[in-house]
Amino acid sequence: MMKRIHFDTIVEAVKNMCIEANYYLPEDIYDALKEGEKREVSAVGKDILKDICLNADIAKQENMPICQDTGTAVVFVKLGQEVYIEGGLLEEAINEGVRLGYKEGYLRKSIVENPLYRKNTGDNTPAIVHYEIVAGDHLELLVAPKGGGSENMSKVYMLTPSQGIDGVKKAVFEAVTLAGPNACLPVVIGIGIGGNFEKCTLLAKKALTRAIGSYHADERMAKLEQELLEEVNNMGIGPQGLGGSVTALAVHIENYPCHIASMPLAINMGCHVNRHAWMRL
Amino acid sequence: MDKIISVPIKKEEAQSLRAGEKLLLSGIIYTARDAAHKRMIEEYEEGIALPLDIENAAIYYAGPAPAKPGHVIGSCGPTTSGRMDSYAPVLMQWGQTMMIGKGLRNTAVIEAMKTYGAVYVTAIGGAGALLSKCVAEMSCIAYEDLGAEAIYKLVVKDFPVIVTIDSLGNNLYDIGQKEYRKGSI
Numbered sequence: 030m031m032k033r034i035h036f037d038t039i040v041e042a043v044k045n046m047c048i049e050a051n052y053y054l055p056e057d058i059y060d061a062l063k064e065g066e067k068r069e070v071s072a073v074g075k076d077i078l079k080d081i082c083l084n085a086d087i088a089k090q091e092n093m094p095i096c097q098d099t100g101t102a103v104v105f106v107k108l109g110q111e112v113y114i115e116g117g118l119l120e121e122a123i124n125e126g127v128r129l130g131y132k133e134g135y136l137r138k139s140i141v142e143n144p145l146y147r148k149n150t151g152d153n154t155p156a157i158v159h160y161e162i163v164a165g166d167h168l169e170l171l172v173a174p175k176g177g178g179s180e181n182m183s184k185v186y187m188l189t190p191s192q193g194i195d196g197v198k199k200a201v202f203e204a205v206t207l208a209g210p211n212a213c214l215p216v217v218i219g220i221g222i223g224g225n226f227e228k229c230t231l232l233a234k235k236a237l238t239r240a241i242g243s244y245h246a247d248e249r250m251a252k253l254e255q256e257l258l259e260e261v262n263n264m265g266i267g268p269q270g271l272g273g274s275v276t277a278l279a280v281h282i283e284n285y286p287c288h289i290a291s292m293p294l295a296i297n298m299g300c301h302v303n304r305h306a307w308m309r310l
Numbered sequence: 311m312d313k314i315i316s317v318p319i320k321k322e323e324a325q326s327l328r329a330g331e332k333l334l335l336s337g338i339i340y341t342a343r344d345a346a347h348k349r350m351i352e353e354y355e356e357g358i359a360l361p362l363d364i365e366n367a368a369i370y371y372a373g374p375a376p377a378k379p380g381h382v383i384g385s386c387g388p389t390t391s392g393r394m395d396s397y398a399p400v401l402m403q404w405g406q407t408m409m410i411g412k413g414l415r416n417t418a419v420i421e422a423m424k425t426y427g428a429v430y431v432t433a434i435g436g437a438g439a440l441l442s443k444c445v446a447e448m449s450c451i452a453y454e455d456l457g458a459e460a461i462y463k464l465v466v467k468d469f470p471v472i473v474t475i476d477s478l479g480n481n482l483y484d485i486g487q488k489e490y491r492k493g494s495i
Contacts (some may be wrong), residue, residue: 071490073330073472077434080470085441088385095384097375097438097458135456137375137383147345149457178390178413178435210483211390211413213435265491269412269434271472272486302436 030108032166036116036310039168043126043156046172046306047102051094052079054085057241057302058217058278065215065268065275074273078215081268081301097212098303099136100174102127102156103234109165120158123170128152139177139214159231168310173238179216179300182208188292197222197294198257204296205261205277210270213300217241218261221295223238223287231281233297238305241279254280278303312470317408318366324407327473329480333431334468339368339410340451343389345459347397361452361461363441364405371411373458374448375438381463383448385438388412391430395419402426410471414483423477432469444469 067079083201088095104206114122131138131153140154141147168209186205188196201220202308208216221232245251267273287293315323319339327333340362341351356359371391375384390409395444398409399422407428423430433441447465453462474482 071486073486080434080437080440084434084437087443088439091439093378093381093439093442094375094385096436096441097373097387098389099375099385135376136376136385137373139373139458149459150482151457176436181390209414209487211392213412263492265487265489267486267490269432269476270414270483270487271432272482272488272490274490300436 030111031111033113033115033204034168036114036122037310039114039119039122039170040129040306042170042310043104043123043172044130044133045132046170046308047127047136049303050172050174050306051099051134051136052076052092053089054302055305058301059085061241061278062215062301065278069273069275071271071273073271074268074275077271078269078275094136095304097137097174098139098176098178099131099174100304101140102153103173104158105171105173105235105238106158106160106161107169108160109167110162111166112168123156123158124154127154127156140214147281148268151179169307170310171219171238171307172245174306176213176300176302179208179212179298182212183233183297184295185226186294188294190292194253196292199259200294201257202264202297204264205264209266209273212298213302214266214268214270215275215301216301217303218257218277219297219299220237220280220282221297222282222284223293224285225287225291225293228285229293229295230278230297233283233295234294235297236281236283237283237297237303239281245282248252250282250284254282267293317368317466319407319490320366320367321407324429325427327429327476329473329485331473333471333473335368335471336467336469337465338401339370339464339466339469341370341372341374341462341464343371343373343459345456346453346461347394349453351397351400355385358487359426362463364401367406368410369406370464371400371409374462375458377448383389383442383445386442386445387438388435391415398422402428407478408447415475420475420479420481423475427477429473429477432474433469433471441469472483
């Protein structure tokens with residue numbers, strides 16, 4: 030027996046999540062920023078972290094976007110294969126939800142239709158949607174609006190196997206140095222290792238949606254996450270790149286099998302407004 | 311102690327500011343991002359007057375979120391300044407004295423700042439809700455078709471910024487990061 034989910038239900042869910050994600054900073058990020066404020070050694074950096082927390086408080090109280098860059102609407106879909114969507118196409122429902130959410134939530138419309146000719150689409154569509162077909166009769170939606178500043182500072186490295194863990198670390202340090210003041214630090218660093226050229230970028234993006242404080246299931250990878258976090262925070266870059274000890278709030282790695290010749294690495298920078306909202310229908 | 315500064319700001323005063331100083335800006339600033347910079351300069355070269363008084367102007371690299379009913383402005387933090395690097399030097403040559411944004415600038419911009427006596431200050435990237443509280447009035451003065459990328463005239467009160475690169479070329483990004491770097495990375 031298929032479970033039926035109506036087009037309109039999806040529209041409503043996506044609309045609400047676009048607004049919610051942009052107004053209310055997830056608790057794990059907020060707590061990490063608060064904790065960072067205590068730990069920051071630079072006086073300028075401490076003040077910045079305090080203002081960043083205050084900013085999230087204001088956005089929550091006044092129901093307004095935390096950041097004016099309300100992002101590209103990135104939507105991760107897990108569609109149970111026993112679900113039947115009625116009343117229209119899933120992707121159209123997602124885009125309609127984005128359209129309504131960005132309009133009714135007074136969110137900024139930041140999407141241009143042709144990257145070279147740059148005419149704004151006016152409603153922040155199209156969303157960027159990633160589908161996964163899974164077992165069961167549920168539809169899970171995760172809306173993760175992604176700002177342009179930190180996205181621009183993200184990198185792909187086509188490493189080779191001999192470069193190993195040291196090669197990965199070197200690349201991460203290089204990416205963080207380049208991201209420095211531009212990426213709205215402190216960041217969450219999403220890392221994808223393995224797969225292939227396109228797979229590693231998706232892994233990196235997915236890594237940004239993991240809760241701060243969670244660990245990689247593989248102990249060796251969890252250890253690498255911790256080492257990278259510590260080493261990145263020793264670089265001195267600090268909040269907004271103005272110097273200090275809180276450069277990153279977390280480093281999250283997702284990995285996937287890859288070709289014997291390859292070791293693709295993607296680093297997706299997530300600014301301190303690392304937003305997402307999740308719903309299961 | 312934060313320094314109280316009126317904007318627009320004269321060259322001599324801009325030149326007296328030093329990297330690391332915290333300022334509260336009050337007065338008039340203009341928003342402009344890549345698209346507005348590109349159009350201003352192209353139109354000027356075609357003989358069309360600039361849409362703003364560039365003499366002593368403070369330009370804020372920002373594209374605000376729409377204002378909710380009853381609000382002056384939506385969230386309005388800075389965008390990445392580096393994208394304006396190819397346009398900034400000529401605007402300083404024409405009289406701009408302050409750039410407000412976030413992030414790195416290239417050598418050409420820093421050289422132009424030294425030549426024309428301009429200052430680069432940064433606001434906190436991602437603190438758009440907080441910064442919106444410092445905007446008392448907002449009006450679109452040009453390029454309305456660009457939406458968030460249009461030029462808006464903002465009347466600000468105690469708008470908080472940090473002097474990040476001064477007109478001598480002192481750069482707080484370099485100074486600050488060097489101070490807190492540990493080890494060899």
